[in-house]
Amino acid sequence: MRVLLLFLTFLLAGPLQANPFAPKSDFLPVNQAFVLSQDRLPSGQMRLYFQIKDGYYLYQKRLKFDGIPVDQQPQLPAALNHHDEFFGDSAVYRTELELLLPANATGELRLGWQGCADAGLCYPPQTTVIDLGGQAVSAAPAAPDGGQASDQALASGLQHSSLAWSLLAFFGLGLLLAFTPCSLPMLPILAGLVMGNGASARRGWILAGVYVLSMALVYAALGVVAALLGASLQAWLQQPWLLGSLAGLFVILALPMFGAFELQLPAAVRDRLDRAGQGTRGGNLYGAALLGALSGLLMGPCMTAPLAGALLYIAQSGDVVQGALVLFSLGLGMGVPLLLLVTLGNRYLPRPGSWMNLVKGVFGFVFLAMALYTLRSLLPEPLLLALVGAWLIALAWAAWPALQRLPALRALPLLGALWGGLLLVGAAAGGNDLWQPLQPFTGGGAAPMSSAHDERVITIDNPQDLQRELDAAKARNQWVLVDYYADWCVSCKVMEKQVFARGDVQASLDGVQLLRLDVTADTPASRALLQRYQVPGPPSLIWIGPEGDERRARRITGEIDAAAFLQHWAQIRSQG
Template identity: 85%
Template sequence: MRVFLILLTLLLAGPLQANPFAVKPDFLPVEQAFVLTHDRLPDGQLRLFFQIQQGYYLYQKRLKFDGIEPSQQPQLPAAENHHDEFFGDSGVYRQQLELLIPASATGELRLGWQGCADAGLCYPPQTTVIDLGGKPPATAEQASDQALASGLQQASLAWSLLAFFGLGLLLAFTPCSLPMLPILAGLVLGNGASARRGWLLAGVYVLSMALVYAALGVVAALLGASLQAWLQQPWLLGSLAALFVALALPMFGAFELQLPAALRDRLDRAGQGTRGGNLYGAALLGALSGLLLGPCMTAPLAGALLYIAQSGDVLQGALVLFSLGLGMGLPLLLLVTLGNRYLPRPGAWMNAVKGVFGFVFLAMALYTVRSLLPAPLLLALAGAWLIALAWAAWLTLHTRPVLRVVPMLGALWGGLLLIGAAAGGNDLWQPLQPFAGNSTAATSAAKHDAFTTVSTPAALQRELDAAKARGQWVLVDYYADWCVACKVMENEVFARADVQTALDGVHLLRLDVTLDAPDSKALLQRYQVPGPPSLIWIGPEGDERRARRITGEVDAATFLQHWAQTRSQG
């Protein structure tokens, strides 16, 4: 009986395997299975990049580079061993492949390649023709991040440190770094530190902030955008906000914030003879400031990260980011410590100062979690904070009735914020927008409808192919729910009528990289974007205008200027 069953199984095996009704796997089109892009690096090399989908692979021996000299052939990276029915034992590439063509190569490159799917399909050989131009394009116009990365490659370490220190000085007064000011001011002025002690506290604060900033930048360059997303996790932002609230309450006399007795006694002995704040607290607040600034994408930071990613020189990247952090902290350090010199001697007025910085810390808590809260709730909390601040100022100014008009106006605006929040408003400067009719809602709806949101490489390629077939410009907007600057540009740039008019006829794509997932990493890797916000222009023929890339938050005027220059250059 057992022999009969075995024979029956063998007889049926062939017909079952040939069953015409069996489910066959769905294979991606070749251009979606193997997404090829190319761009120029700051040193003039042509970068060829294959994004290979899961379950597919490229053959190493099928790569051909016709049209260029043998000495200009790219060096192929080590391949993975693979055995299949088509070519036997072969070397293959999976997930991604990056190749570099020397800047000296000119003419037309005829790139040949072939790939297969694990499920049993082998695609025909493919050929792509790439125009290398008649001369090396190393001196072509570069975007700001490219220019900075190129400068790092060509300049000495001393010049690089000096240049990034200067960039940090300029960044110190941008919206990205201004939140440092109230924290540092609360640390020095709120503790009534002497001039010498204030310098020491502020110096420790800036030093620790710069160290954290450098470390975060290096890790972000090594790991991609996953660190930027991790720093925006709700639990981390909530913890930072709770800490700011805990720092604010002692300023109002709610309680005295103290360490455990044993640790406090040891620190007191270590810091005997000092007054006006604790160095350990200064270092802690500096580290927190570095965490707050870490996700803030700017062109200098993007340039440093691009250099680290291309060169692998983590040490120099860390040093220039450290220098950038010092430059950002120096103007604020001078502002706080020199400003402290002109304050009157310690006295009863210090209690009022502590109260002010208590409100500052509460504002920082609200600022930290602003990306997590619904817009109406954020508006309501801002209104409540403003009313509380106005009430405290009213009580403090009881001896100066003339000045009481200022807190009255503040309380009035806070009340308008609460009314606007109750009606579903979302604008701090126009809290009564919900009562203005449906024009704002219509503009907002048009703004959202104008963008096509994609979250996978395959969907992006379909949209790009469709736009190329129509001969249409494409604007690629890298976006994440945790990216506050992205939301600011969404409301203050793309919602404007003049911007929408200027973008008429442009295919608008929003790449959602909110999740720390393989698809998000692949989308960021597609154009070597360190993180959102980043805006990329794709020409009608399908190539990026790399020199016109926008990294970081910009206003409407700057955006329109970029678009006008991009369009005029074709």
């Protein structure tokens, strides 16, 4: 375990030291930074009073008084000038804010407000519903359509739940995430570790347990660091040199499976490991820990609502310890199904023999596939298509002799070789779709981004341009879809091709202003764009109503398919 801790320390020290924008202090929860109280004065007026902590401020323009007539709304006191290098001049309140409502004001007031910290954090918009008889009914992040987004609901649940309940809830979420495309590719890696080395049942449990524990530790560490660094960690994990190194490691792991060479450690290290693991068989714990850490790294950049909710909670509360425990529990939940699949499956395998060479060959191809999976965001699409085609042809060639005794399965390698050939032909013609390799010859299918959609999208990389476009859309009484995008975000590119390029999706968005926020580079401007709506990273879709307010409960975090997107948008339109 000392090796694992040293590895994690080395891994995480780089981005922490390299980022000068990491927060230098904890932030207060929003209800402690801005304490709201109300009371009835002898004159009959309702007094609303904000006590604002030092280092925090409220935006004047974010104050809203819905639910009461204009003539009953309070007069706003003079505000202070505040200059921000990204958003320009703003009017803010510090220390305190007193608002007086007339004595004849009745009904329920929906008081909207938003505040920020000088140290660099802006809280999500808040809504407090006040019975003008004198009681505050509720206080929650604004959700005009009556609910909360999945990431927001998880963050709110964490804030109001016990630690034990939070750990249990996120363990259950981890169990569900284990069967998503993000984590399923880890299954063959763990299976290769356990079964590829001929481990006994007991040894297999130990190896798989160390793998899962290592993966969970990395996941927890990445979650805490991601809460501190925002999208910069996600970008760091997608740097070409790191992805190339991981892909190279998978290739090195694959070659011994084909008998190219024996992968051995230096003699001194090997002797020490042999002495430490004397009497055991089927791999060693150090290798299991290393592969678990690599698996955690591969899954770290995946953006899902549970992870986004946990990160939102950590950012708002500053409780890094609880955040680490929650994400560790999430990682354990993701690892347990993998552990059960490979260890229980291992019990029913035949005794060690020649079949193990076949297993090693299978896992060799799996490791090569993982190398392609790791590089998928870096390679040009035609080149990726060609490499996948070559991989399929090589797999078919290797599988043909093994399946000669199984006539019912003989067609599989032939079909694989045929599809691989089609991929090579399509790649030579500039194709980019694994499921439509001959698209360049037919002219059909969905293009990566149709020209009609591309002409409507406005790409933005700084907060000033974003505010200008939002103001213009509000003046036109127009809906806005804000799409957070990055070149290193694989899911963003998938959604470009499979969602936004579809004709029915484009038709449904007719009249909607489409803004793409490019946060590819880790710059102050991109961090400000992410901070604007407290987005942990792309892909994230933000819906802005014609009046200029976000439909927070309908925010989409992570990848979504076209059918779900259309259903989501239809519900938003029906609710207004």
